[in-house]
Amino acid sequence: MSTEERQSAAGSAVRRNETVYEERAMVDRYDSFGDDGWLTEREAAIVDEYFAEPGRVLDVGCGTGRTTRPLADRGHDVVGIDVSERMVAQARERHPDLTFRVDDATDLAFADGSFDYVLFSYYGLDSVSPATA
Template sequence: MSVKGGSRDEVRTAYDTIAEDYASTFPATEAEAPVDLAMVDHFVGCVMAGGGTLVLDAGCGTGRMGRFLTDRGCSVVGVDLSPGMLAMARRDHPDLDVREASITDLPFEDASFDGVMFWYSLIHLPDADAAVALGEAARVLRPGGYVLVASQKGEGTHDVGARLRERGYEVDLLRWHRGPRELLTLLRGAGLERVARLVREPLGREREGQVFVLARRPA
C-alpha cells in the first residue's frame, strides 16, 4: 500500500496504516532520552505550580505520552486525527480520555486547559497550519497556562517514508523540521511567551537533533 503524506487525510491514512506496529515498537517512552523527559517533567511542574492539572495531549497517538503525564498527576485529554492510533490508545490505556479531532480545529471551549503538549505532533504541518494549531492551543489554554512543543531540529521537509518502507510499509509521509528560532516565531505569533528551551544533538540512532520549547500564555 502506498500512501503519500501531506494533507490531513493522507497523514491520517498513513498513521492508520502503521498504528499497530507503532504501538508495539514504542509502548512507552523508549524513544525519549532522559533529558527529553526532563522537559516534560518541567512542563508538568510549571502547570501544577500554577494550580492546574488538566493537560491536552495534542496529537496523542497511541497514548504513550498521555500515560507519562497521567503517571505524574495530570488529568489528560488526548486528541488525534488517526482512528487507528486512537484504537491502540484505547486498547493499551483504557483509562485515558482520547478523542478523534484535528489539532488545527480543537473541539473545546476557550480557556479549558492548564497545559497543552505537542509532542512531535506539529511535525506533519507546514508553517501556516502549525500556526493555526498553536493559535488553537492558545485559545483553549487558560491565562497563565503552558505549552510544550517537541520537534526534530533542522529546516525544510523530509520524507520519512524510507524508514517505514524498511518495516514493510509503502508509505510516504512528509515531516517538517524546525529549529528553536522557527518554533519561537510560531509561538510568539500565537501570543505565547518563551519560558525555556532545550536543543540537543542526535543520540544513538537518531539522525537529527531535537528541539523542545516551553511557552506560556500571559496571565
C-alpha cells in the same frame, strides 16, 4: 502558486497524513514505542520543568498513548487526541482508564482555557499544514 493551489496542496498533505496514520503498520509501529508509554529524555525534561504542578493536559497527536500514560502517571488529568481513528482506538484499548478522542489539531473541539498544559510531542507539528490566505 495561486491561493486555490496552495489550499489544495495543504489539504492533500493533511489527507496524506491522515491516510498514513490509519495504516495498521503505522499504528503497530507507534504502539511498539513503549508497553506502558514513555517520554523521550527531551520530553521528560520539558514536562518536569514546565508541567511541574499537576493539571489538565491536552496531549495533541497522542498516537496510541505513548505520552498520555506517563503524563497521567505524574498526576495530570490528561485528554489525548489524534486525527487517526485507528490510533485512538488502539490507545483506548491499551489504556482504558484514560480519555482519548479523535480530533484535529488545526480545529480543536475544546473551549479556550480548557487545559493548563498542552503537549504536542514527537514530530506531530511537522504533520500540520499551515493555513493559507
